[in-house]
Amino acid sequence: MKASFSTDIAYNVVRSRRKTADIVVERDGRIFVRVPPSISQEHIAEMIKAKELWIYKTLAEWRDLNETRVLRDYRNGEGFLYLGRSYRLSLVSGQEEALLLKNGRFCLRRDLVDRGEIAAAQAAFREYYIARGSERISQRLAYYAPKVGFDPNSFDVRELGHRWASFSSKGHLAFHWKCMLAPQKIIDYIVVHELCHFHYRDHTDAFWNEVDKVLPDFQERKAWLRKHGAGLDL
Ligand SMILES: [Zn+2]
Structure with missing residues (x-):
């Protein structure tokens, strides 16, 4: 886990042989930044910063969905x-x-x-x-x-x-x-x-x-x- 200084968002960096970078917000709230091998930490931090609003929005959506999930009852008639x-x-x-x-x-x-x-x-x-x-x-x-x-x-x-x-x-x-x-x-x-x-x-x-x-x-x-x-x- 690598928490960046420029934002409150904690994220995991996954380096692999790929050409482009992307950010994935999993439904459990974990954030993965998938990047090419050579990209710098500063560059990744900038990416996160630029996508901050989208990340918070996605986290909120998952939170809402997860809440409705927990409310579901395994009862007769459901x-x-x-x-x-x-x-x-x-x-x-x-x-x-x-x-x-x-x-x-x-x-x-x-x-x-x-x-x-x-x-x-x-x-x-x-x-x-x-x-x-x-x-x-x-x-x-x-x-x-x-x-x-x-x-x-x-x-x-x-x-x-x-x-x-x-x-x-x-x-x-x-x-x-x-x-x-x-x-x-x-x-x-x-x-x-x-x-x-x-x-x-x-x-x-x-x-x-x-x-x-x-x-x-x-x-x-x-x-x-x-x-x-x-x-x-x-
Ligand atoms: Zn497709």
């Missing part, structure tokens, strides 16, 4: 999202699986909640989204890969911090489990977006043109995600 629809929660006994979607309800094993640990209930949901997401995203990748002209080597669904998905230089795709809370149309947009990064790694007009070829209404889907993305959470 709504949880899956593929864009809200399903009510039923706490059940005598179920082998931690969580099932059955007869239009999320059935969560009661003992997970009785322990009083929200973390256990959250983990059950996360695992559910990861398992379902691995199947569904695999299908969607198979469907869109020929349309985009790129078949990824591998993919997984996991916790990805502030990103919906990522594309590695080795052709591995990763998707955030939270994608599974979004409607199918939005998942498809995220899938096509990542596949198109095979052609262009950045977000230039040429890149969007590739997305447009496969999903002519991608703008609508992108706008939906921007507007509702923060609400897709446990």
